[in-house]
Amino acid sequence: MTRPEGLSKPATWRARAAEFFEALKNAPRAFAMLWEADRRSTLVMAAVTAAGGALPVSQAWVTKLIIDGVLSSVRRGASPSQGLRSVLPYVAAEFGLILAGSVVGQLRQLTDKLIDHRLGHLINTRIIRKALSLEAKHFEDADFYDQMQNARRQSEFRTMALVRSGFLLAQNLLTLGSFVAVLLAFSPLVALILFGAAIPAFVVQARYSSLQFRLETWRTPETRTMSYLEQLLTLDTTVKEIKLFGLGEPLLSRYAKIFSKIFEEDAKLAKASSVKALLWGLLATLSYYGAYVWIIYLTVAGRISLGQMTLYITVFSQSQGTFQGMLDNLKNLYENGLFLQNLFSYLGLESRVPSLPAASRPAEDPARGIDFEDVWFQYPGRRDYALKGLSLSIGPSEKIALVGENGAGKTTLIKLLTRLYEPTKGRVLFRGVDVRHFPPEELALRVGAIFQDFVRYHLPLSENIGLGSVEHLEDLARIESSARKSGADEVAESLPHRYQTMLGRWFDSGHELSGGQWQKIALGRAFMRDAEVLILDEPTASLDAEAEYEIFRRFQELSEGKIVLLVSHRFSTVRMADRIAVIRDGAVAELGSHDELVRLAGTYARLFELQAQGYR
Numbered sequence: 001m002t003r004p005e006g007l008s009k010p011a012t013w014r015a016r017a018a019e020f021f022e023a024l025k026n027a028p029r030a031f032a033m034l035w036e037a038d039r040r041s042t043l044v045m046a047a048v049t050a051a052g053g054a055l056p057v058s059q060a061w062v063t064k065l066i067i068d069g070v071l072s073s074v075r076r077g078a079s080p081s082q083g084l085r086s087v088l089p090y091v092a093a094e095f096g097l098i099l100a101g102s103v104v105g106q107l108r109q110l111t112d113k114l115i116d117h118r119l120g121h122l123i124n125t126r127i128i129r130k131a132l133s134l135e136a137k138h139f140e141d142a143d144f145y146d147q148m149q150n151a152r153r154q155s156e157f158r159t160m161a162l163v164r165s166g167f168l169l170a171q172n173l174l175t176l177g178s179f180v181a182v183l184l185a186f187s188p189l190v191a192l193i194l195f196g197a198a199i200p201a202f203v204v205q206a207r208y209s210s211l212q213f214r215l216e217t218w219r220t221p222e223t224r225t226m227s228y229l230e231q232l233l234t235l236d237t238t239v240k241e242i243k244l245f246g247l248g249e250p251l252l253s254r255y256a257k258i259f260s261k262i263f264e265e266d267a268k269l270a271k272a273s274s275v276k277a278l279l280w281g282l283l284a285t286l287s288y289y290g291a292y293v294w295i296i297y298l299t300v301a302g303r304i305s306l307g308q309m310t311l312y313i314t315v316f317s318q319s320q321g322t323f324q325g326m327l328d329n330l331k332n333l334y335e336n337g338l339f340l341q342n343l344f345s346y347l348g349l350e351s352r353v354p355s356l357p358a359a360s361r362p363a364e365d366p367a368r369g370i371d372f373e374d375v376w377f378q379y380p381g382r383r384d385y386a387l388k389g390l391s392l393s394i395g396p397s398e399k400i401a402l403v404g405e406n407g408a409g410k411t412t413l414i415k416l417l418t419r420l421y422e423p424t425k426g427r428v429l430f431r432g433v434d435v436r437h438f439p440p441e442e443l444a445l446r447v448g449a450i451f452q453d454f455v456r457y458h459l460p461l462s463e464n465i466g467l468g469s470v471e472h473l474e475d476l477a478r479i480e481s482s483a484r485k486s487g488a489d490e491v492a493e494s495l496p497h498r499y500q501t502m503l504g505r506w507f508d509s510g511h512e513l514s515g516g517q518w519q520k521i522a523l524g525r526a527f528m529r530d531a532e533v534l535i536l537d538e539p540t541a542s543l544d545a546e547a548e549y550e551i552f553r554r555f556q557e558l559s560e561g562k563i564v565l566l567v568s569h570r571f572s573t574v575r576m577a578d579r580i581a582v583i584r585d586g587a588v589a590e591l592g593s594h595d596e597l598v599r600l601a602g603t604y605a606r607l608f609e610l611q612a613q614g615y616r
Contacts, residue, residue: 009070023335023341026162026337037115038118041115049170049174051104055175056175057179062094063307063310063311063314064307064311065087067306067463068307069087070083076125082323088180112164115160122157123343126347127151127347135420149227151347158343163334169329169333172325175318176323189535229258323449355436356434365432368432369395371427371428371429374426375423387585397561399563399578400581401573401574403568403582404583409569409587410583414427414449417533417565419435419440445531449525450535452538454519458510459502461499461521465488465499472514476499480499485523488520488521491517495511503521533565534565538569571607574594580593582603
């Protein structure tokens, strides 16, 4: 199999050993998560593991006592009833051990299921919470999506598999410790041969676990592509265009092609691993049967009793199986530890937007609004600047419109104000205070925003509006008031259960809305928050001109005393603003009222005239 550079196996045994022990370091972190998820079940599993480790040698020893007791009774010429009475305590003990084994097995299954659910919930919660805490720049970076995909794809399964292997490994060690005492008493050489013969197969499997990890990490972009194609082919938001343009089969064919490539790589690796593991496994089998023959010979020669023969054969068989199981579980710890590096690497991402010290935060100046001072901004991975020395001052209760061509920097400016991004150079001030002094949570309460690509929540209408202010999610009066401000009250009246109607088609009894209706609801979310700053970034693109005009007429009245930033391509709307800033090439090219900019006869006047001609 051809592997890209950087994904080949470690070149030396030292590098392989270092990788092995590095992967095992993730085991304690996984068990710490287990302890956090469910302490009671962790303790039960530990007790079950200890009991399970002690049972095999106890059962083998009791079987020896039963056989030797029977033979002793026969040699003494005891009656059947006397012979039975002599071994009956041993039979009862064996029954107790078998019953204990059944109880241990059932407890293990039950506890395993409880741990699986609790641990999976904890991991998924941490992954989601980490995503919530990251800056917006991460979500526009393909490498980040690869990293998050690696963390999400198998973390729940791999963590539980590592925990399960860890407990089984501990049980193997306990069982093996008791077996080793018996084997060493019989023959240290035989013990060495039995255990040593199992090691080569372990080394082969561990090596292929490393290769599998590297292969899956390398092809993360392909698996993400498959997930994306699945969404395109199954979501309600894409089904119309997929059917209209006949894209179903072409996209499905692309999906199948990627799957075939991945399957072939996996199959080739699995076949190579299986063949080599089988060949080395024969060595372990031959060593067992060699010891088996030796035990029979010693019994026939009268050097050990029949009960001892039974004990040794049982111990030989189970000890090699236990040792092989120990190596398998150690290999599983290594393999799952490799994959958990993805999870812990993702969880270790710097998750907080850097803030200036609260102690140095100056007092706010109510006479000032928002100031952009020589702001430069460069998106991650880009060479060009989206903003180039932009400076703009907005009064404490001013309504300002931002206009300009797509890509000019209007939305970028808003992202900096809301701290979705940090300026590359320059400062953004709010009430005379650098916004870096404001924790993102505080700024979010003081700034309300709605964007063109607003979310359509498949939830009841009341929650679709109420989510604009989570602390007032149950305040129906406030929700209805916000709906009236945005025109969403008309939408509510047209629905069968008004504000309790489920929206969207994903759940039972859901109602789909038009683009304009969804937009009114999204506007209602913006009105839910009693913010000092309101940002409307193309919020009415799906509304007709009359509906948009009516909303903004009311909006002017309702936003009295607030700072308003409006981004729109409709000049009938932007002329309502106190001032209009024309953004071109990442800077403010023109600034003034509608009349002033028309008289200037610059970019704004030209664009206004072009749009006006469409209505003549």
